[in-house]
Amino acid sequence: MNDSVRHFRDFIVSLKLTVVLLALGLLLVFAATLAQVDLGIWDVQENFFRSFVAIWHVGRIYLPLPGGYLVGGVLLINLIAAHVHRFKFTARKSGIFLTHLGLILLLLGELLSGLWQEDFRMRITEGETKNYAESYRVNELTITDTTDPKFDDVVAIPEALLARGEPIQSAKLPFKVVVKSYFPNSMLAMRGADSGPAVATAGIGQRVIAAPQPPTYKPDEQNVPAAFIELVAPENSVGTWLVRLPTQETPFPPQTFDYAGHSWKIALRPQRNYKPFSLTLEKFSHDVYLGTSIPKNYSSRLHLANPASHEDREVLIYMNNPLRYAGLTFYQSGYEGEHTTILQVVRNPSWQLPYLACTMMALGLVIQFCIHLVGFIGKRRRTAAVPA
């Protein structure tokens, strides 16, 4: 074994590394807790724990910290490597072994949750059929070729790319997408005489003004992003549109235009996750206790259709009785008005891992404690048996 490989091995199995990583973990949790005031829970989770490098803003100083994936990842490697290299499995150490195995599983579980977990929602009005779920927080700009009478060709650009402000090109689009301005949160007002010239040259943006707003981090408030998007064809500009996320209070329908003999549609919307099956809401019921307005039960009677598996059946979702289908769980999470249901659509294939991991760790600690206790009692007996 050459020197550098041995150095690397010694580093990766060292207990000092474990201590440093645990300390860094503490620091990360501390920084994230403080940052939550300004960023909110979701951003903290993304930027501090589900990232390799976290940037902590302390006043005007930007402090880079190792992110959750880096600390957790190296800790995982360290733990496994130390076991392989140093620990010899013996009955006396079985408790420690089980505890460490539980810890490995816990770290892996978090990693898998971060990678696999999906948390979407479906908003369906009675009579409506949906074959997609929508993200709660992630949005996308879509430019759709609606020329084909049967299909829509969609090009979806994540909001994160709009925020970068760089021109975006796609092989599926005959024009370049230029982000003229992007507001993470915005307000709309009708254009008045004193509004100045409109940035938008087509669509709704000619009649309204969109003004940037400071982003909100309160859990009960929603950021409503908006952007001015110019589509630039090789020979000329097709136009500039204002796009904004539609909300219940301020709908902002997709805008249409024609270019190069095709019909197009441009919109900013919550990111969609298409499914190979569809749900049609047949009836939404909102029952209250007789004579009061206290909710008793919300339920959605839906029709599930999956052409691939020839399934065509009715399902009923109500509080505490979700639909489990295709690895997803559909919960009755809310409603809008009398005829629109909101279902939470969750996928987390590794949801049992933390429970299993914690049970293993607890069991391991109990076993190790008992081994020591038995050893200790035996030792005392032996000492007592021998007269001084």
Added chain:
Amino acid sequence: MAARHIFPAFTALTLLFVACRDPKVTAYRVPKEKDPQMGPAAPAADANAAPAASARPPGPSGAGATMAATPVATASGAGLIWTAPGSWKAKAASAMRKGSYAVGDAGAEADLSITAFPGEVGGELANINRWRGQVSLPPLAEADVAAHVTRLNENGLAIVIIDAAGAGANAQRVLGAIVPFEGATWFFKLLGPDAVVAKARPEFLAFVKTVKAAP
């Protein structure tokens, strides 16, 4: 030093994972969505029902104005012509409106907008319900439409008249005509305070009868 090797290794690993998480432009094909049931709160309304917007935008200058008349694609080609009553004040034309008038007295005005869009714009029911949504009325079922509309046949045009008044102290009322014409749909919409629109109703009905194809 081991750190010399470890640092580049972890940097590379980090970059690899960061690259994997990089947001990407995606392209896919989906079957066309069915026309949604247009309710007052249907933010995902289809493009072709573009004027749909029942809520008022926030902000000081948004007061009293609606995005309801916000057109997106305008019909081109042969148009319709009309004769407006002398008491209506013609407003500055915009690129989006084929015609625009202020109806009533200053201070108690209703807005008459004339817009046109290609195609059926979601169909008759969707448009009726869109207008009902603008005065805070619940959508109608297909079967109830007949009882809520008046159908005229004037100058070779099949005109559908809708009159819907909201409830409450500051109730708004919409009095509108939907006129399909040569592959496009024209909307003549009078929207304003209930009292103003009610007063202008006979004038509006007479006005609608003057609508005809441009020679």
